[in-house]
Amino acid sequence: MKQSSLLKNLEYKSDRPAIKVLFESDFTKEIRIVFKSGQSMQEHKTGFPITVEIFDGELNFGVNGEVHHLERGDILALGPLVPHDLTAVTDCIVRLSLAKGDTVQRVIGVTQNVD
Structure with a gap:
């Protein structure tokens, strides 16, 4: 068993x-992304499917140029190679589930390319 805390x-x-790896399982890498209000991750994509859960706060999630307003408790799945971007409307805690073949360094790289 592996255990961690989003809080x-x-x-x-x-x-x-801020990016923190919570743990790696046999199938996924579980990551926490903590945003201050107004922080963003520019448009990017990955070669693997992802799952995104808004654990707390509000976030605008852009997919192919269309913005989706997500709130605490919302969860979404995105297929590979789909362009997406994120902007925190409030302070926000996001849980990101990556496929085992994806890399945490890729996610960190996206956060370092801020405006």
């Missing part, structure tokens, strides 16, 4: 979203 040891960065 313990929260760290908000002033200049970009």
Whole structure:
């Protein structure tokens, strides 16, 4: 069994979203992304499917140029190679589930390319 917490040891960065690997299972990599209101991740895509859960807060999630307003408790699945971007409307905690073949470094790279 592997266990972690979405709420313990929260760290908000002033200049970009904060990424923390919660754990890796045999099938996925579970990541927490913590946004301050107004922070964003520019449009990007991955070669693998992802699942995104809004654990707390509100987020605008862009998919192929269309913005979807997501709130606490919302969850979505996105297929591979779908362009998407994220902008926090409020302080926000996001759980991101990556396929085992995807890399955490890719996600970190997206947060480092901020405007």
